[in-house]
Amino acid sequence: MPDSLKLNRRAVLKGIAGATLALPILEAMGSEVSQKNPRRFCAIYTANGMALPKEEHEIDEWHWFPQEVGQEFKFNKSTEPLSPFRNQLSFLGGMHHPNGTKADPHTCSDMWLTGAPLHNPKPGTYNSVALDQLIALHTKQHCRQPSLVLSIDAGTGFLSRTGTISYSVDGKPVPAENSPRRIFDRLFRGDTSSLEHEREKLNKRIKLVDAVLDTARSLNKQLGQSDREKMDQYLTSLNEVESRLIASEKWIDIPLKNQDYSHLNLDASPEGEPADYYQTMFDLIALAFDADITRSVTFMLNREDGMGISDTFPIKLGLASTHHQLSHAADKEGQLNFAKYDLFLSEQISHFLSQLQEYKDADGTVLDNSLVLFGSGASTTHNPRNLPTLLAGGANMGVKHGSHWRKEDTRLSNLYLSILHSMGIEKDSFGDSTGTFDQSVFTGV
Structure with a gap:
């Protein structure tokens, strides 16, 4: 051994x-x-990219990214449910991991929060620490749970078909949980x-x-x-x-915040109705943030390459094909169905943001004191560039929203370094970062 x-x-x-x-x-x-006020971070990942239809498909209104750059952008149909939060979110275009262009495209979820050189790892290692676990190292002394790691399938999966997006300080996958009842018991029945x-x-x-x-x-x-x-x-x-x-x-001797759990459906299952399951999971995260049980959360909505339970979710929603098949669709109908699944995910993210907006801190809402990162490790059909990326919340954390920001070949690690600074964690670098993110988004605290 x-x-x-x-x-x-x-x-x-x-x-x-x-x-x-x-x-x-x-x-x-x-x-x-x-x-x-506590500062919180939640990373939400979806596999297989987003629908980015080509011009010949003639469905530009279903493109995940807005067509306009800047503050005058308009939500397209697949992201329209997020429009109530226009001034509390930003679309970030042109993002990528330099190491993502060199690696097996199926490792994009493995490296999404790390940016590690998975094509050429250091001897005896595979990955590096994920953003959420680095945050947890600095926030765990303030809350009951160091971090909350969730996914649709639970466990860790396996290399390049991972079931978690969270990696420890040693670069090892942190097992995820997917049962609402077990999550509730762990968080609220201590x-x-x-x-x-x-x-x-x-x-x-x-x-x-x-x-x-x-x-x-x-x-x-x-x-x-x-x-x-x-x-x-x-x-x-x-x-x-x-x-x-x-x-x-x-x-153990410090009482939990008094909260209402009556809306929770703890019997929701990833084998059941997709919306019921996702909303219950997001409700649990929101409650955990509101009670300050943890300040670092990851939630993996889908696994790469047709793996796992959620690949059939589009079929359950009447979209004819599996999620992975839709991501490879080259025709107009396939891309339209792929975009309609993006619409479904936007509805789930909007529900989550609504919950965070409803809960109050001493100064502002929980959303004002939380950064929510939503995205994928591929743009579409395993493309490692222009990764769909959305950042929401953090109004009290030095973040300015309300725009479609875009700059080609911007390192995700630069974004992650600025997220660390917004969390009050002063690091000189993260992964392969070359500096902090654009100050028009991160204005400082």
Whole structure:
């Protein structure tokens, strides 16, 4: 068994023994700090790109990007549900990851929040830290959960067909959750008995890891590369669970904010009606932000290359073909159906923004104090340039909206660096960034 796995195992044990953790903000800091509005981040990913019909299709009004650049842009049909938030969002055109043009196009979800050189990774690594997990490192001491990682299929998937867009500081995939009921229990039912039950389950899993490690050593490290990768992912999962439990236990005596959960459909399932499921998941994120349970969230709406549950969502909506098939459509009808699915996703994003707008902070709305990033790792048909990108919220975080901003070959990592700064995280760089994003959007705080 590689030493790196043993070190990861020790990291888990260190957590059980009592890892050092900053005290909750309500206990550790004065009122001047504790009364500041939290700054939050949510990244929402859809696979396979967006519908960008060609001129010969004669359906320009269904193009995901607005035709006009600047503040005079008009919403097209596939994004019209977002129009109530015109002054609280920006379309960002021309975005790309330089490493995306060199890699297998199916790794676009793997690198969306990292920008890592997946075509030529460093020895012994695959990915690098994702934006959400870097944010979580700086915000976790202020909230009950370090981060919330969600996806349509749960788990991690596998390389180039990932089931998560979140990667740890070691570049390992962070497992995602997809069950509304389990998410609700984790976020809002952190009583002593449930935490003890989770701790018991974790200890049993760790004993299993001990046995596997001992067996691996006795077999003279005969695990193959695939098995080592699976073990690595399992250890990452254990570490994630342990991290959540430690955070929850620190907050056990601090009551949750009083909220209304009556609108939640915890029986919603990705196997059921797409709108019911997505809206329930977004409602859970909004409630978690409102109660300041976490400040870092990712939600993967679809998986790449026809993988997973959501590929059939367009068929459930009466659009004839699967999502992946629609993304490759070269004819007018196919592109129109692809755009109609974009319309459906815009409706879900609009619902989410409405929820964030409804909840109030001490100064403004939760949306004013949250940055919501929505996009894809391909423009259309696996094209790694001009990635569809939308940024919403953050009015109290130094962000100016209400335009279709566009500049060709702009690095997504530059955008991510400015997002970090808006979160109050002063970093000199992120990934392959060459500087911060345009100051006409990020005006400073």
